[in-house]
Amino acid sequence: MSHLWKSDGDKRTIAFGYIPDDIILKYLTDMRDLINKAIINAYSIAKSNNNELPSPITLRKSLKKYYDNNIDYAKHHINPACRTAVAILRSYKKNNDGKLKVIKAKRLAMRIDSELTKIENNKLRITIRPNEYEYITIITKNKKYNEYSKYKISEVLLTDNKVCITFVVGSLNKPLIDNNIIGFDLNFKSVDYTIIKNNEIVETNTIDTSDIAKTQRDYARKRTKIQKHIKNTGKRNRKLKEAKHRQRNIIKDKLQKLTTEIVNNNDDKTFVFEDLTNIKKGGKKNKNNKKKNNKNNTINNKSNNNKNNPNKSKRFRTDINRWPYRLFQRFIDYKSDNKTLYIDPEGTSSECPVCGDKLKHPIWKISKCINCGLTYDRNRLSSLSISIRGLNLCGTPFTVSGSSSWHSMKNDYMYHTDHVIIENVNDCKKEMHNNA
Numbered sequence: 228m229s230h231l232w233k234s235d236g237d238k239r240t241i242a243f244g245y246i247p248d249d250i251i252l253k254y255l256t257d258m259r260d261l262i263n264k265a266i267i268n269a270y271s272i273a274k275s276n277n278n279e280l281p282s283p284i285t286l287r288k289s290l291k292k293y294y295d296n297n298i299d300y301a302k303h304h305i306n307p308a309c310r311t312a313v314a315i316l317r318s319y320k321k322n323n324d325g326k327l328k329v330i331k332a333k334r335l336a337m338r339i340d341s342e343l344t345k346i347e348n349n350k351l352r353i354t355i356r357p358n359e360y361e362y363i364t365i366i367t368k369n370k371k372y373n374e375y376s377k378y379k380i381s382e383v384l385l386t387d388n389k390v391c392i393t394f395v396v397g398s399l400n401k402p403l404i405d406n407n408i409i410g411f412d413l414n415f416k417s418v419d420y421t422i423i424k425n426n427e428i429v430e431t432n433t434i435d436t437s438d439i440a441k442t443q444r445d446y447a448r449k450r451t452k453i454q455k456h457i458k459n460t461g462k463r464n465r466k467l468k469e470a471k472h473r474q475r476n477i478i479k480d481k482l483q484k485l486t487t488e489i490v491n492n493n494d495d496k497t498f499v500f501e502d503l504t505n506i507k508k509g510g511k512k513n514k515n516n517k518k519k520n521n522k523n524n525t526i527n528n529k530s531n532n533n534k535n536n537p538n539k540s541k542r543f544r545t546d547i548n549r550w551p552y553r554l555f556q557r558f559i560d561y562k563s564d565n566k567t568l569y570i571d572p573e574g575t576s577s578e579c580p581v582c583g584d585k586l587k588h589p590i591w592k593i594s595k596c597i598n599c600g601l602t603y604d605r606n607r608l609s610s611l612s613i614s615i616r617g618l619n620l621c622g623t624p625f626t627v628s629g630s631s632s633w634h635s636m637k638n639d640y641m642y643h644t645d646h647v648i649i650e651n652v653n654d655c656k657k658e659m660h661n662n663a
């Protein structure tokens with residue numbers, strides 16, 4: 228997973244040829260060796276863990292000592308090396324029916340985190356070591372370069388003959404507030420958020436939306452009754468249409484009020500949501516699978532999706548018609564004066580944002596991390612993951628352990644019954660029946 232985000236439309240890349248000097252060539256060679264070392268580590272971690280590849284964060288942990296003792300580059304270079312190693316193995320695994328083997332990276336190519344790069348006087352500055360920089364003159368025929376270069380760099384890809392600089396460009400000319408982010412996790416009866424400001428987690432909270440859930444449920448029931456009891460087709464259809472119309476208006480009205488309030492309280496922030504556009508049809512894996520086997524598309528997607536993230540896919544498949552997630556996102560996006568970001572939702576509730584380990588869910592509302600040894604509030608922890616991915620998209624990576632705020636905020640992410648709205652499971656099951 229070299230990219231944790233999906234908003235391709237918001238990024239623009241310019242590429243140009245160059246001739247690397249000896250320092251850069253040595254850097255690229257050393258980084259290739261590091262990636263290969265990381266691949267071996269990732270492989271052996273997977274072998275001792277049911278063929279499950281580690282997350283880049285876990286991999287980094289396993290490599291950190293080696294890196295600190297043997298590699299003489301700025302410490303940030305370890306991050307993209309780990310991301311690349313995991314991405315290489317992940318794509319091999321995907322294309323080889325889940326099998327894994329140690330692959331050797333041959334190409335001289337390295338992704339560089341935005342914080343190690345800067346544009347100065349038409350030159351790309353790369354931090355090789357603290358206070359030691361390499362400069363590459365930017366020669367580009369790209370007409371839009373002047374426009375793009377006003378934006379923040381999200382990533383630089385350096386090979387032995389080419390430079391690619393990716394910028395995060397704003398949509399609708401709304402500004403991107405990259406140091407003040409509010410990430411939302413949308414659930415049936417609540418929306419949960421995390422605010423990260425200037426590299427500190429400053430707030431997490433749960434907004435009760437059970438009245439919206441209740442309206443959706445009441446109307447589903449009403450429609451079932453109409454279906455059952457009105458025998459005359461014409462009359463039945465008219466009544467159904469009326470009910471649908473009323474339901475839509477009530478929900479829209481409630482959402483308008485809720486989103487206006489949220490946007491007013493957070494007019495200095497960039498909102499971050501999960502990108503739900505592909506979820507309904509079986510998850511984000513769609514695109515790749517479609518190309519490969521068109522015939523068995525639907526079946527494969529379903530099984531794939533369940534394997535990858537059973538809880539998330541199930542949740543969206545069953546709930547999407549009942550709580551209008553997309554409408555909520557659209558209202559906020561429209562009302563906010565700042566840019567809204569959409570992140571890739573895969574794994575937001577199955578990967579611990581604190582340590583990168585796998586999360587377990589003994590009950591729906593709980594995320595248990597064996598590695599952290601803690602029992603988290605599932606929705607709030609997801610909102611933390613979403614905020615972190617939003618920051619990644621801005622090009623300002625955030626690590627929970629690296630932030631002094633985590634210690635004081637931790638308690639707000641623990642599972643407490645008082646800030647959790649318990650969902651009535653039987654009610655939901657009945658509901659699904661009614662809708663079916």
Ligand SMILES: [Zn+2]
Binds near residue numbers: 597598599
């Ligand atoms: Zn953890």
